[in-house]
Amino acid sequence: MTDFQKYVQRYLDNIPSEDWLGELKRSGEKTIEIYSNLTEEQSLFAYAEGKWTLKELLLHLSDTERVFQYRILAFARGDKNELPGFDEELYASQSFANGRSLDSLLEEYQLVRKSSQILLETLDSSVLNNIGTANGNSISVETIGKLIIGHNYHHLNIIEERYLPNL
Known part of the structure; x- marks a missing residue:
């Protein structure tokens, strides 16, 4: 297994069921529920020096999802251009x-997630196996959706383990 395959698998292992489109909805609902119960002050909490605040983490989810949406769209439409990677630390710092x-x-997250749901739910099943190259790695439309x-879920686990107990 390549490093990239290990990277992908570590995220796919977080999906609790085979119903990945249902899990797209459920993971969004769980994220909204957690963040809706935070105060402004709590949302500025970081569990350690140099770690993201809960606000930064939420925007990281939106930013990453947008990048993945574009990859899904491009590959589903048959775009053969190699897409660049992105530096999540740079994005968060800016x-x-x-x-x-x-x-x-939270509103932004909800809108980005709704956009992902519409995009993924309306794709023809024939394009789910389309392969494209992003950040030097080949990946399918369906796998990006699952990512x-x-x-x-990876970040929800971190929130539950490292953030919420310390609020």
Whole structure:
């Protein structure tokens, strides 16, 4: 198994059922539920020096999902151009998430997730196995969709283990 395959598998292993489109909805609902119960002050909490605040983490989910959406769209439409990777640390450091209201970040997350749901639910099944190259690695449309979910659950696990107990 290549390093990239291990990277992908670590996220796919977080998806609790085979109903990945259902899990797209459920992971979004769980994220919204957790963040809806936070105060502005709590949303500025980071569990350790150099770690993201809960606001930064939420915007990271939205940013990453947007990148994955574009990859899905491009590969589903047969685009053969290699797509670049992205530096999540750079994106987070330039997000200015902590200066935004929690409500605005949550609204953005909800809209991005709704967009993902519409995109993935309306794709013809014939394009789910389309392969494209992103960040130097070949990956299918369906796998990118599942990465959105597994990545979200990965961060929900971190929130539950490292953030919430310390609030």
